[in-house]
Amino acid sequence: MRRVGNLLVGMAVLGLLALAAGGCLLGTETIGSGESARTWHGGKLTRSYNLDYARVWDAASAAVQEKRLEVEDERHDALVGHIKFRRADDITGRVDLENLGAKQTRLSVKVGAFGRDRDKRAATTLMDAIDRKLGK
Numbered sequence: 001m002r003r004v005g006n007l008l009v010g011m012a013v014l015g016l017l018a019l020a021a022g023g024c025l026l027g028t029e030t031i032g033s034g035e036s037a038r039t040w041h042g043g044k045l046t047r048s049y050n051l052d053y054a055r056v057w058d059a060a061s062a063a064v065q066e067k068r069l070e071v072e073d074e075r076h077d078a079l080v081g082h083i084k085f086r087r088a089d090d091i092t093g094r095v096d097l098e099n100l101g102a103k104q105t106r107l108s109v110k111v112g113a114f115g116r117d118r119d120k121r122a123a124t125t126l127m128d129a130i131d132r133k134l135g136k
Contacts, residue, residue, distance in 0.1 A: 031045075043113075045110075045123040046109075048100070048105070049106075058133075060133075063133055072092075081095075109123040109130075
């Protein structure tokens with residue numbers, strides 16, 4: 001029994017090392033600078049906008065539709081918003097918005113479970129579509 005426990009602990013450690021080596025657990029990357037800067041951290045691409053929350057929400061919702069992503073859940077109020085979607089290859093993702101007040105909105109895009117390079121590319125593609133809708 002103890003041998004099985006040691007094996008499971010060893011496998012968990014190897015799994016965490018693999019995630020860290022893939023950039024999933026360690027590091028933050030800033031992409032761009034100034035107002036258009038984006039941050040990639042923990043498998044999530046985040047950007048702040050100097051725009052009204054309602055305008056960013058409309059752009060995010062329209063971009064998800066434009067990319068023909070299957071919307072599984074879409075909810076928002078005056079403070080936060082969430083769009084959960086599924087791609088044609090069955091990978092899920094979400095767009096999260098937060099109203100920071102005074103024409104300040106934070107938007108995050110997460111695609112996939114682990115934040116691999118392909119997930120980062122997909123999140124970037126969706127955020128680029130949102131930016132185009134906002135004229136950025």
